[in-house]
Amino acid sequence: MSVVKKTMPAEKEASVTLPWTRMAEGGLVPRGGTAASVRTGAWRTGQMPVLDLEACIHCLRCWIWCPDSAVLLDGEKVSGIDYDHCKGCGICAQVCPPKVHAIQMVAEEVEG
DSSP, X not given: OOOOOOOOOHHHXXXXXXXXXXXXXXXOOSSOOOGGGXXXXXXXXXXXXXXXXXXXXXXXXXXXXXXXXXEXXXXXXXXXXXXXXXXXXXXXXXXXXTTTOOEEEEEOOOOO
């Protein structure tokens, strides 16, 4: 019966043999804040909300329910959609009052 010796890559071996005081700390958040500085809308679902400001009654339901804080306000009025953060989930269109229907979900054109 032959014995096969498994070897680790050098970087893995070093991380195992280092004393804990010299290992890099993991799971750290380097600074506090929000995702406001991170553009996450690039992986939208393929649908995007289009807001009709003339139809909007500024009930703020879309702003309250948006999980990405992508509905923009100007004071107490809806002013637009931040497509850098919108994921295209459609919640804003679903909660918009049916008689108003100021937000429509449309297929997003992909640049290519």
